[in-house]
Amino acid sequence: MRASFSRIGAFSFCAKKYEYRYVLEAPAPQRPELAFGVAIHSALEENFRGKMETRRDLPVEEVVAAFHRHLSAGLSSVPEDYLRGAADPHYLRGMGEHLLDRFMKERAPGLMPAPRGVEEPFRLPIPGGHEITGKFDLLDTDWVLHDFKTSSRPYDARKADPTQLVIYAWACERIFGRVPKALCFDVFVKGDGADGLVDLQPPVVVPTPTPEVMAKVARRIQLQLDGIARVEAEGLFPRAFPPTRCNWCEFQSPCLQEWEQAGRPAPSRIFLESLV
Ligand code: SF4
Known part of the structure; x- marks a missing residue:
């Protein structure tokens, strides 16, 4: 297999x-945690794919903008009922911005993709x-x-x-x-x-x-x-x-x-x- x-x-x-x-490959509603994880991954992927060519990180604002774009696309298929508490879209956006800002300042400059x-x-x-x-x-x-x-x-x-x-x-x-x-x-x-x-x-x-x-x-x-x-x-x-x-x-x-x-x-x- x-x-x-x-x-x-x-x-x-x-x-x-x-x-x-x-x-069964049964259809399932999208979970906000998954949309958040995918958006963080996709934003970092955009940064490091670019860095393979340019050897430079993207500006933080561009990475955060990519995160917003991917998060909005992912959350568009999440049922309204799930978007509460720790899965509130404003909270997810703010948390992602904060975490990516730290990653891009503290971690990314020391990482050069092969x-x-x-x-x-x-x-x-x-x-x-x-x-x-x-x-x-x-x-x-x-x-x-x-x-x-x-x-x-x-x-x-x-x-x-x-x-x-x-x-x-x-x-x-x-x-x-x-x-x-x-x-x-x-x-x-x-x-x-x-x-x-x-x-x-x-x-x-x-x-x-x-x-x-x-x-x-x-x-x-x-x-x-x-x-x-x-x-x-x-x-x-x-x-x-x-x-x-x-x-x-x-x-x-x-x-x-x-x-x-x-x-x-x-x-x-x-x-x-x-x-x-
Ligand atoms: S609801 Fe619980 S028991 Fe049912 S498939 Fe999901 S994890 Fe398994």
């Missing part, structure tokens, strides 16, 4: 959500006839691979999923002939966590996994994809949570309806490790 890191992550989060998104180092797509063959697809955000000329993240809380490097790190390291090796020196998470903490913190977290740098770890993870990814393919063939995708509590999920409405019709079956989570 062909899968991205986010597809594998979606399965381990909730098999039912995976079914809605990837198997040629082909911005939003480069990749496809990696995995034993068992599988394929991993993806795109990395930025490879800089110091061979550090950056992943821009918008998150409700600061990122804890100790909890970094080695699968993502290994996939990026392979991608870099395949495209550029060598593994990156390190992986860096640039985390925009977006104020909708319990403490309301809005912050540009100091860079979270994780060393590239060793060849032994990479070989181990490769084997595990293959077995996980074998397992997901088996679950797909059986067509049984349990809910990981009682859907009454899943207010963040874009499929909550159909999931609730089907759950009620099925007599409220008990939730059960499929752990990817148990598929291996």
Whole structure:
């Protein structure tokens, strides 16, 4: 099967959500958090794509204007009901401006993108006839691979999923002939966590996994994809949570309806490790 890191992550989060998104390809209302994340990514992409040619950052105002443009386009398909509290469009705009202003002043001047180092797509063959697809955000000329993240809380490097790190390291090796020196998470903490913190977290740098770890993870990814393919063939995708509590999920409405019709079956989570 062909899968991205986010597809594998979606399965381990909730098999039912995976079914809605990837198997049934069910339409879902756009979430404001997603529109915000995409707008931050797109604004940074415009800056670094330009910088590959000019070797200079865009003025902050241009990056913020690009963010506004992408955010307005993304929010236009978000239901009105979702645009409240921490998802109020004025709040999202102000927060994005603040975070990008800091990034462009504090972080961007020290980052020079490598040629082909911005939003480069990749496809990696995995034993068992599988394929991993993806795109990395930025490879800089110091061979550090950056992943821009918008998150409700600061990122804890100790909890970094080695699968993502290994996939990026392979991608870099395949495209550029060598593994990156390190992986860096640039985390925009977006104020909708319990403490309301809005912050540009100091860079979270994780060393590239060793060849032994990479070989181990490769084997595990293959077995996980074998397992997901088996679950797909059986067509049984349990809910990981009682859907009454899943207010963040874009499929909550159909999931609730089907759950009620099925007599409220008990939730059960499929752990990817148990598929291996
Ligand atoms: S509402 Fe909850 S249980 Fe249902 S698909 Fe979404 S995350 Fe899974």
